Amino acid sequence: MSSIPTQLSPGIEIAALRNKCSTCSMHELCLPVGLDVDDMRRLDSVITKRRRVLKGEMLFRMGERFTNLYAVRVGHFKTTHIDSTGLEQVTGFQMAGELLGFDAIATESHHCNAVALEDSEVCELPFSRIEDLSREIPNLQRHFHRMMSQEITREQGLMLMLGAMRAEQRLAAFLVNLATRYARRGYSAKAFQLRMTREEIGSYLGLTIESISRLLTRFRKQGLIAVAHKEIVLLDIEGLKTLISTTNNSESLSIKPCD
């Protein structure tokens, strides 16, 4: 489960075997959702390039000309934005089956950096060819629109979080969101590895690293989670979900055991 191919070896043959949407384990989540075998083959003919991105490397950077979307095949990414003052902020975390680069379509230049959080692999989706193909394959068009819309929804969720939730709620929501996404990929929703640092979580949630650290400690003391370094176990997902929708001033009286 935690195994990422540490050595993706001299690849052509492997490519021929595995580098197809039809055989990719993510095809139930990724762009090819809803395509029949024939259409999937046509999509395969457009998505020919795979790219490995080592931990810490950039897949694309702000300002770079946009030509491809990317689908995460293996691994995890973060997207970051650097504002005029030089402050870097995390705008998202992407895992296998998720697409990167939607924000670049409008201006044809990337608005964020995409950085691998571990050794990862992506499929290159030449955007204009995807557009061509989605004019011929309504199911592809439809699902492509769905995925863009999903990205809009995701960001709205984050907006709502940043606008209205307190620190505790934000972190709880973040953990539950990760859990959900892992579950859909067939991984455990309860136990997983945080691929990002506390600082990156904080940046994403609009909080400081110290707050993240303190909150994790508090959640642990409350028996909601178990954490050791980057390994985390959600011991009480329902409890976390309750936290999320707990209104500010509501009876934090009854239980607030330690500390």
Added chain:
Amino acid sequence: MSSIPTQLSPGIEIAALRNKCSTCSMHELCLPVGLDVDDMRRLDSVITKRRRVLKGEMLFRMGERFTNLYAVRVGHFKTTHIDSTGLEQVTGFQMAGELLGFDAIATESHHCNAVALEDSEVCELPFSRIEDLSREIPNLQRHFHRMMSQEITREQGLMLMLGAMRAEQRLAAFLVNLATRYARRGYSAKAFQLRMTREEIGSYLGLTIESISRLLTRFRKQGLIAVAHKEIVLLDIEGLKTLISTTNNSESLSIKPCD
């Protein structure tokens, strides 16, 4: 300029004259960007319905089945989200030429309420017909994707704001954003009317109404703006822009004249 037809009378004739993309004053900003006369005509044949929405009325509501996108023709809207605790939050403000409903494509049901901030008028864009047509008109397809991407970018901007900016910066950014959007529509970037209440601004920016009120007062005392009720004049747009990128701890020493 402030004139909304108070009585859009027994409309067929008016419709024939005005209710076409080709003659709409927003066609440089709205969906038909980049279409030639012929394609515009085809789009006209799909966008046949206009709808008036009076101040305070809902164009669509959360949970409602999605069939149409909407383009604002005249007036202003807000989109709001109501969470499980019943808290209502503003997620966006839309003006003429902007599209509403992108977030509903993924699940085919609306994720937000759209409410008119003044008597307004929208064009109904039957989504499946737009998809059909954009398979036939690459320029339409391209621009449609651009508009969705723009929406993603807009929300990212808001995320960055909510995650990293302080109250003062948020409000300054908000005002400058409005100014830019009015300018592109040929209106004054400096003087305009706030169509939303202070409370709605606060909700959108993750602040309370009291904070908005205080900040407007402070901006006024600093000579950055002039406000009276909903009328606002940006006296020093550069000053506002400077505020936005002013880092937290930076010399608030030199100038902080009155209270």
Added chain:
DNA sequence: CGTTTAATTGATCACTATCAACCGTCGTGG
């Protein structure tokens, strides 16, 4: 190992929320 980076924990401070009182404006109906 030694050095660097990530994380934890504590003490204090600042920003903005909250609570509260009050004012002005607009719309309505007497």
Added chain:
DNA sequence: CCACGACGGTTGATAGTGATCAATTAAACG
């Protein structure tokens, strides 16, 4: 036309949350 009421907005006093500053501790890496 004026009085009333409701709503939106302003202003002040206080408090809470999370930032900031600072000091350790723990892990990761060469």
